[in-house]
Every structure is written in structure tokens, then in C-alpha cells.
Amino acid sequence: MNLAALLPAEILAGTALAVLLADLFLPHRDKAYLGLLSAAGLAAALGGTARQLAAGLHASLWGGIFLLDPFALFFQTIVLGAALLVLGVSLPYLERWGRDDGEFYALLLMAVLGAMMMVASRNFLEIYVAMELLSVSSYALAGFLRPDPRSGEAALKYYLQGVLASAALLYGISLLYGLSGSLDLSVVGARSAGSLGVVALVLVAGGFALKIAAVPFHMWAPDTYQGAPAPVAAFLSTASKAAAFAVLARVLLTAFPAAQGPWQELFAVVAAASMALGNLAALGQRNVRRMLAYSSIAQGGYVLIALAVATPTAVAASLFYLAVYVFMNVGAFSVLSFLAGPTGGEELADLDGLAERRPALALALAVFLISLAGMPLTAGLMGKLYLFYAAVQGGYAWLALWGVVFTVVSYFYYFRVLRHLFWGTAPPRPAAPAASVPAGLALGAATLATVLFGVFPQPLLQLALHSLGMLR
Amino acid sequence: MILFGILALLALVFAVFMVATRNAVHSALFLIGNFVILAILYITLGAEFLGLAQILVYAGAVMVLFLFVIAYLSAGTEASETGPALAWQLPLGIAAGVLSLGLLLWGTLGAVLTPTAAPPHFGSLAFLGRALFTTYLFPFEITAFLLLAALVGVVVLVRDER
Numbered sequence: 001m002n003l004a005a006l007l008p009a010e011i012l013a014g015t016a017l018a019v020l021l022a023d024l025f026l027p028h029r030d031k032a033y034l035g036l037l038s039a040a041g042l043a044a045a046l047g048g049t050a051r052q053l054a055a056g057l058h059a060s061l062w063g064g065i066f067l068l069d070p071f072a073l074f075f076q077t078i079v080l081g082a083a084l085l086v087l088g089v090s091l092p093y094l095e096r097w098g099r100d101d102g103e104f105y106a107l108l109l110m111a112v113l114g115a116m117m118m119v120a121s122r123n124f125l126e127i128y129v130a131m132e133l134l135s136v137s138s139y140a141l142a143g144f145l146r147p148d149p150r151s152g153e154a155a156l157k158y159y160l161q162g163v164l165a166s167a168a169l170l171y172g173i174s175l176l177y178g179l180s181g182s183l184d185l186s187v188v189g190a191r192s193a194g195s196l197g198v199v200a201l202v203l204v205a206g207g208f209a210l211k212i213a214a215v216p217f218h219m220w221a222p223d224t225y226q227g228a229p230a231p232v233a234a235f236l237s238t239a240s241k242a243a244a245f246a247v248l249a250r251v252l253l254t255a256f257p258a259a260q261g262p263w264q265e266l267f268a269v270v271a272a273a274s275m276a277l278g279n280l281a282a283l284g285q286r287n288v289r290r291m292l293a294y295s296s297i298a299q300g301g302y303v304l305i306a307l308a309v310a311t312p313t314a315v316a317a318s319l320f321y322l323a324v325y326v327f328m329n330v331g332a333f334s335v336l337s338f339l340a341g342p343t344g345g346e347e348l349a350d351l352d353g354l355a356e357r358r359p360a361l362a363l364a365l366a367v368f369l370i371s372l373a374g375m376p377l378t379a380g381l382m383g384k385l386y387l388f389y390a391a392v393q394g395g396y397a398w399l400a401l402w403g404v405v406f407t408v409v410s411y412f413y414y415f416r417v418l419r420h421l422f423w424g425t426a427p428p429r430p431a432a433p434a435a436s437v438p439a440g441l442a443l444g445a446a447t448l449a450t451v452l453f454g455v456f457p458q459p460l461l462q463l464a465l466h467s468l469g470m471l472r
Numbered sequence: 473m474i475l476f477g478i479l480a481l482l483a484l485v486f487a488v489f490m491v492a493t494r495n496a497v498h499s500a501l502f503l504i505g506n507f508v509i510l511a512i513l514y515i516t517l518g519a520e521f522l523g524l525a526q527i528l529v530y531a532g533a534v535m536v537l538f539l540f541v542i543a544y545l546s547a548g549t550e551a552s553e554t555g556p557a558l559a560w561q562l563p564l565g566i567a568a569g570v571l572s573l574g575l576l577l578w579g580t581l582g583a584v585l586t587p588t589a590a591p592p593h594f595g596s597l598a599f600l601g602r603a604l605f606t607t608y609l610f611p612f613e614i615t616a617f618l619l620l621a622a623l624v625g626v627v628v629l630v631r632d633e634r
Contacts, residue, residue, distance in 0.1 A: 013617065020624065062610045103628050110621045117614055126611045133618045140625025155629065175579075181588050194584030199575055 005059045005068055008048035008076070009116055015041025016109035023102025031101060035091045038105040039438070042087060042112070046080040049073055049116075053467075064184060065123040072120035074319060074467040075246040079115045082239040082326040083108060088442030089334040090231040095436075097145055097229075104144055108235070111137035115243035119250075124173045124183040127247055131169070131211075134243065135162050138236060142228035154227030158236075161210060161220040169207025175200035189255035201256060201263065208251075211244030212300045213237075215273040222281075225293035230337030233289065234330040237296040242322045245303060249315060252307060260310060268308035272402050274301025279406040282413045289336055289346045291413055292329070295372060298410065299325060302403060305387050309394035312468055317386035319464035324371075324379035324453050331446035332368040335361050338439070351417060352424030362421045364447045371450045373414040374407050379453035386461065475516060483509040496542045500535060507531040519595035 003010070018041075019034050026033065053073040060067050087108065094104060114133030121127040139162065143155025177183055179200070180191035192200065210217040225233040252263055278298025285291035303325075306318030338361060339345050339354075355362040371378035384407060391400035453460055483506055490502035507530045514523035593599045604612050 016617075020620075063607055065608070065610060101628075103624050107621060107624060107628070110617055110624075113617060114614075114621075123611075125608060126614070129611045129614050129618060133614060133621055136618060136625060137621045140621070140628050143629050146629055179583070179585070181590075191586060195582035196579040196584075199579030202575075 002061045005052070005057065005061060006066075008045040008052070008080075009113060011041055011048065012045045012109055012113045012116065015045075016106045016113065019102050019109065020106045023106070026102070032091065032095070034102040034105050035087065035094075035438075038109055039084065039087050041109065042080060042084045045112075045116075046077065046084060049076045049080055053077055053463075056466075060122075064186070065126050066117075066120050067122045068120050070467040071246070071250065074323075074464065075119040075242055076116045078242050078323050078326055079112055079119070079239040082235065082242070082330055083112045085326070085330045085334070085442045085446055086231045086235045086239075088438040089234070089330070089337055090229075092436040092439045093229065093231055093337045099145060104141070107137045107141050107144075111141065111235070112239070115239055118243050119246040121247070122185045122250075122254075124176065124185070124188070127251075128169065128173060131207075131244075131247070132166065134240060135166065135211075138162075138232075138240060141232045141235070142224055144232065145229050148227075150227035151229065152227075154224040157220045158224040158228075161217070165207045165210035165217060168203045172200045172203030172205075172207065175203070185251060185255040189258060192256075193258065198259065198262065201259065202266070204251065205248065205263070205266070208244045208248040209270065212241050212248070212304070213274075213297050214270050214300050214304055215277050215297070216270070218274070218277070218297045221297055222290050222293040225296065226287060226290045230289065230333050233293070234333035234337075237293070237333070238322075238326045238329050241296075241300060242326070245318070245322060249307060249318075253310070253315070264308050264310050267304050268396065268399055271301045271304035271308050272399060274298060274304060275403055275406045276301075279409045279413075282410070285413070286348050287346055288348060288351065288417060289333070291417075292332055292336075295410065295413070296329065298406065299329070299372070302384065302387055305391050305396070305399055305403065308399060309391050309396050311390060311394040312465070314387070314390035314394055316461065316464040316468050317383070317390045319467060320386055320457070320461050321383035323460060323464070324383050324450065327446045327449040327453070328368045328371040328378075328380055331364060331443060331450065332372065334439070334443055334446070335365040335368070348417065348420050349424075351420040354420075354424075355422045361443075364443055366418055366421060367447050367450055369414045369417055371454065373411055377451065377454050379450050379457065382454055382457040382461075386457075476513070479509050479513050479516075483513070497539065500538050500542060503538075504531050504535050507535070517595070521597045521600055522595065 015038060019038055022037065023031075023034060052068065053070060053076075056070060057073065058069045087105070090104065090108070094101075111134050114130045114135075114137060117130035118127060118134060121130055139155050139159045142158050143151050145151035146155070173183070175196060176188050176192050179194075179197060180188045182188055182191070206217060210220070213221040221237075225237060228236070252260075256263065275298050278294045278296070278301060282291050282294035282298065285294060303318045303321055306314040336346055338358075339350065354365075367378065371380035374380045374384040384403070388400040388403055391397065391403070486502045486506035486509060490499050490506060493499050493502065507526060511523040511526040511531065514520075514526060591599070
């Protein structure tokens with residue numbers, strides 16, 4: 001029973017080991033097969049998880065350490081889907097850098113495994129171990145192109161701040177264990193009343209907030225997203241962020257419902273600060289990847305509205321938003337990854353006249369940016385609408401208004417990129433390399449999903465609401 | 473209680489000196505002192521395995537590696553170089569430290585503690601082993617992947633380019 005329910009995770013773990021082993025024996029020209037093998041493993045795990053989600057699986061495993069409920073399965077599906085898109089884009093990217101080694105795929109798979117375990121954990125020990133697996137793999141992935149100093153800088157900054165957050169998380173967990181004598185989420189909260197419980201909760205929340213890149217813990221994000229390999233930045237800003245949000249929501253909603261008032265206010269402030277800082281700082285960026293990093297901080301702020309409001313509608317809205325955010329943000333980073341090479345090429349000026357040179361890429365990037373800005377006919381608009389509506393409904397009208405104001409601010413920097421795309425004059429430059437089949441597939445799927453969930457948001461929203469049903 | 477007070481004070485003194493000294497080797501030695509005191513604290517609390525592991529793993533293995541690295545990297549240079557100090561760094565650091573200390577004091581002094589008896593043999597090797605291989609078997613297996621990821625990551629980050 002235990003082992004059957006965890007089959008997707010086992011497939012993933014097996015694939016990671018197989019890729020590492022096969023890497024030793026494959027000649028260098030055949031390394032692309034490792035990418036395809038990883039993609040097959042990810043697809044199988046995704047299929048299995050989606051089937052469990054569709055079947056409404058609700059299983060408590062290993063004496064309650066794991067809880068595979070629809071909430072966990074929803075986030076596992078998000079993480080696996082994001083990883084599959086990232087993998088598709090990574091294949092040509094790594095090849096162009098001459099670094100299409102098996103380690104990249106193995107590390108990516110292990111990061112996904114960590115994220116999958118994390119969102120299904122109901123025990124602080126398992127949460128911590130799984131999150132470290134995600135973190136350690138991510139540090140190495142961020143520095144994968146290390147001969148490029150920016151990649152090294154990305155890894156180092158992420159590592160140093162990540163370790164600090166880990167320490168805060170561990171300290172918080174140890175305090176909670178001291179207070180309650182248990183690591184079980186369902187027991188800890190009830191026995192952790194009082195001021196020390198509040199301190200512990202703040203420390204734990206800080207540990208997760210770093211992965212979400214929420215405002216007091218956002219400093220690593222711009223440098224890491226800019227310097228890391230573009231597909232890795234896409235992974236960190238979507239899958240990693242969604243997994244941390246899932247754990248944070250589960251810890252707060254299931255373990256600490258009693259302290260709801262204080263942490264609601266805390267997250268209202270964090271969300272407002274993230275929206276403001278992310279959007280304002282993005283205005284001044286000339287490097288598109290750095291701009292997307294600040295935009296990602298702001299998007300994290302929108303999602304955190306859900307924890308401030310803490311109604312089921314709001315949390316369901318955040319699930320919807322994180323799901324569609326995967327498509328638009330992985331998509332946006334992917335287009336950049338096609339354009340950029342070892343020589344750079346991610347400045348605003350580099351995008352001048354892209355619509356003439358590469359019409360399909362320019363169109364896809366336009367769709368993603370319009371969706372990130374939240375314009376009609378895209379999934380981004382529906383996500384923002386649901387979140388703001390839930391905020392008004394839950395008595396946080398000021399937060400919704402704050403979000404609307406900064407959404408308008410964000411139009412300036414998103415549309416500035418569009419102006420460069422379609423109305424910039426193209427300087428003569430060498431043609432960008434043609435997109436490969438897996439990358440084209442990933443990009444096409446992301447574009448299609450961004451539009452599709454904007455026009456037909458209902459099924460996904462229903463799924464999000466349903467996934468939430470059994471959380472409490 | 474008196475023993476705890478002395479040990480805690482010693483651990484604090486070592487920790488402060490570790491941060492305050494400019495010489496990397498001295499700093500590492502103070503850290504070893506701090507680790508040993510912590511190990512004794514663990515043992516007085518009845519967690520003998522944790523205490524022994526602390527000495528073997530941290531004071532032993534980790535610190536030896538640490539000293540090797542220091543010796544390789546800065547052989548000959550006495551004190552670590554101090555870059556141009558940022559004027560706002562010190563006051564900001566002190567403010568942050570005071571703030572965290574205040575938060576922790578507020579938390580500990582106002583704590584509502586409900587003491588529960590620890591299970592028998594809590595912290596012993598047998599207790600730990602049983603927990604690790606029954607209740608926490610799956611997290612234990614995940615740590616295997618964690619170590620593997622760390623290993624692969626280190627190789628990826630330090631290898632030479634072809």
C-alpha cells in the first residue's frame with residue numbers, strides 16, 4: 001500500500017539513479033539520450049500523480065509522516081509539470097553551452113523529488129529533509145555553468161542565504177519540538193501556544209519565505225535568476241516557489257489555525273511589501289532576466305495574499321495562480337534562454353526587432369508577458385481576478401486595492417519589453433539558433449496553456465477548490 | 473544547574489572569541505572548543521549518542537577538514553584580510569543582533585511550557601536507532617538522496633573544464 005501510493009516518487013528516484021549511472025558509460029555525443037530518459041521518467045511520474053489526483057487519492061503513509069491528499073497531489077502535479085517544461089527547454093540550452101552532462105538531469109530530478117516529498121509531508125523532520133534535498137540540488141544547478149562567473153555568483157548567493165534560512169527553519173522546528181514534544185503537524189500547533197510558539201512560527205515561516213523570495217528574504221533572487229542557467233531560473237521561480245508555498249500553507253492552516261489572526265497580519269504586510277518592492281524595482285531594470293526576477297518577487301506577493309486572507313476561496317485562488325504561473329513564467333524564461341548564449345543577449349536592446357527575426361518566439365514571449373501583466377484573454381488575468389476578489393470578500397479590500405495599483409505599475413515594464421519586440425529596429429546580428437523539437441514542444445504547450453486557462457479557467461479552478469476540500 | 477551555568481558561559485565565551493578573532497586558525501580552534509562544550513552539554517542532558525557524534529563528527533572530522541582547508545588556502549598569511557569596511561555595517565549588525573535577542577528573550581520569558589516526561593531511554597543509541605529505522609525510515613532514505621545530491625553537486629561545481 002505504502003509503496004504503491006508512492007510509485008511516482010519511486011519512478012523519479014529510480015530515473016535519477018539510472019541517469020547518473022548511464023552517464024558514466026555513454027559517449028559524449030549520446031548525452032542527449034539522458035535528457036530523453038529523464039523526460040520519460042518525469043512524464044511517467046506526472047502521469048501517475050495526475051491519475052492519483054483524478055482518483056481523489058487520500059492516503060496517510062508511514063504512520064502519518066506522509067499525507068498524499070489532493071492538496072499535495074495538486075502541487076506535485078504543478079512541480080512535475082514545471083520540471084517537464086524546464087527539461088524540454090534545457091536540452092538545446094545545455095547543448096549550446098557544451099554542458100549537456102547527465103549530472104544536470106540527475107540534479108533536476110532529485111530537486112523535483114525533494115519538492116514532491118516536501119508538499120506531501122506532515123512531519124517537520126520529513127519537511128526539513130525534503131526541503132534540503134530540493135535546496136542542495138538547486139544550489140548545484142544554479143552554479144552549473146560555473147566557468148561563467150555569473151553562474152558561480154548565482155550559486156554562492158543562493159547558497160549563503162539558503163543556509164541562513166535553513167538554520168532559521170531548524171531553530172524554529174527545534175523550538176516547536178521543545179514545546180510540543182512532537183514533530184507531527186497535527187500535534188505541534190495545539191501544544192505551541194504562547195510567545196515562544198510565535199517566535200518559532202516566525203522562524204519557520206522565514207525559512208520557507210526565502211524559497212518564495214518574499215520581501216525580507218528576496219535579496220538572492222535577482223542575482224541568482226540572472227546568473228543561473230535560464231532553465232534553472234525558470235525552475236526556481238515556479239516549482240521551487242510553489243512547493244515552499246504549499247508547505248507554508250499546510251503548516252499554517254493545519255498546524256496553527258489557533259494563531260490565525262497574528263500570522264494573517266504578518267503575511268498581509270509581507271505580501272504588500274513584496275508587491276511594492278518587486279514591481280518598483282523591476283521598473284529600472286535593463287536586463288530582461290533581472291526584470292523577470294523582480295517580477296517574480298512581485299508575483300510571490302500576489303500569491304501570498306491568499307495566506308493573509310486565509311479563506312478557502314483565497315487559498316484555492318492561489319493554487320490556480322501558481323498553476324498558471326508555471327506556464328507563463330517558465331515560458332518567459334525559456335524564450336530568453338533561446339536568445340541568450342555565452343555572449344549574453346538578454347538586455348532590452350537585444351530584443352529589438354525580434355518580431356521580424358523570430359516571429360514565433362516574439363509572439364510566445366508577448367503572450368507570456370501579457371499574461372504576467374494580467375491582461376484579458378490570458379490565465380494571468382483570471383488568477384489575479386480570483387485572488388483580488390477573494391481578498392475583497394475576506395475583508396482585505398485594502399490589499400486587493402494595493403495589488404491593483406501595483407499591477408498597473410507593472411504594465412510599464414512588461415509593455416516596455418513588448419515595444420522593443422515589435423517596434424524596435426533590428427540591428428544586424430547573427431541569426432539565433434533554431435529551436436529544437438523538445439524545446440518547441442515545451443514552449444508551444446506553455447503558450448497554449450496560458451491562453452487556454454485564460455479563456456476556460458473554470459475546470460482548473462474547480463480542481464483547485466476540490467483539492468482544498470480535505471485540507472483541514 | 474551550576475555545571476550547566478559554567479558550561480553555557482564557556483560555550484558563549486568560545487563562540488564570541490571565534491567570531492572576534494581575525495586569525496582563521498585561532499577562530500577554528502575556538503570553534504572546536506565550542507563544539508566540545510556543546511558535546512558535554514548534550515551528555516549531561518542524557519543524549520549520550522548526540523554528544524559522542526558531536527565530538528566524532530564535528531570536533532573530529534569536520535574541523536580537521538576545516539583546518540586543512542585553512543592551511544591550504546592561507547598558508548603564510550597571518551590574519552585574514554579585512555576589506556574596506558562598510559560604515560553602516562557595524563551599527564546595522566548590532567541593531568539586528570539586539571532585535572533578535574529581544575525577540576528571543578520575549579519569546580522565552582513569556583513561554584507557556586507544559587512539561588511532559590520524555591519516553592524511557594530517550595536519546596540513547598537504541599532509541600535513536602529504532603526511531604530511525606521504523607518511524608522515520610522514509611525520511612532516512614531521503615537523506616541518502618540528499619547526500620547523493622550534495623556529492624554530485626560538489627563534483628559539478630569543482631571539476632575542471634574539459
